[in-house]
Amino acid sequence: MSEKDVELYHRIQQGDKHALELLYDRYEKLLYSFSFKLTGQRELSEEVVQEVFIKIWTKKGIYNEHKGKFSSWILTVARNTGIDMIRKKKEVTYSIEERDSISSHEPLTEDLVEWKEEGARIRDAISSLAKEQREIVDLLYFKGLSQQKIADACQLPLGTVKGRVRLALQHLKKRLTIHEKGGQKS
Known part of the structure; x- marks a missing residue:
């Protein structure tokens, strides 16, 4: 498709x-x-x-x-x-x-299946992140907060938040790419 x-x-x-x-x-x-x-x-x-x-x-x-x-x-x-x-x-x-x-x-059944599979892969990848990175990803991507608002809420320097986002995204990209290619999860 x-x-x-x-x-x-x-x-x-x-x-x-x-x-x-x-x-x-x-x-x-x-x-x-x-x-x-x-x-x-x-x-x-x-x-x-x-x-x-x-x-x-x-x-x-x-x-x-x-x-x-x-x-x-x-x-x-x-x-x-x-x-x-x-x-x-x-x-x-x-x-x-x-x-x-x-x-x-209601979405089509095949769309729901694909969406759920994709969601499961993403949740699995997110669960493999360090706790600090997982919290930042949750606030940024699932709660919609800006990096500055995350820094304020977590009482962290903005640079630290940006660094954690960058590292988390690198880890997620690597993990999801390995999964897409059919490789073993690390």
Whole structure:
């Protein structure tokens, strides 16, 4: 499936609206579900999905197939877009019914399986980090804090936070690359 995604992406870069529609149809439900879990708001989740596809349509050459899978990249774009929108809104309010009712936007089964497998690999890699690095990664990538806010909250120098992020990302990249190539985990 990922080769087709890359092919669609390249066609979009050439201005092919039909390719954009196909890619949208393939990822809209997954991105919505992912965004909803991140934001907890229907409207904001819809905005995130729309913004992701606007970015894909208007920004040329932002995906590099040599750096990773398309599905991972598009989920990262959705995550970053969602965090940016949350920061802009500053106020996260939603009803319990909104948060708990996403049944009409369920992702396809094969997307869920791939997403869960990817998540398990990432959780495994993160669990292999040193405690200090794991805490920084959690605050930065899962709680959406800036490096400066992490430094303030943990009472650490900003340089220390940046160093831990850099080391953690190097370790995760190595660990995930070994796993992708079918090698043994270290």
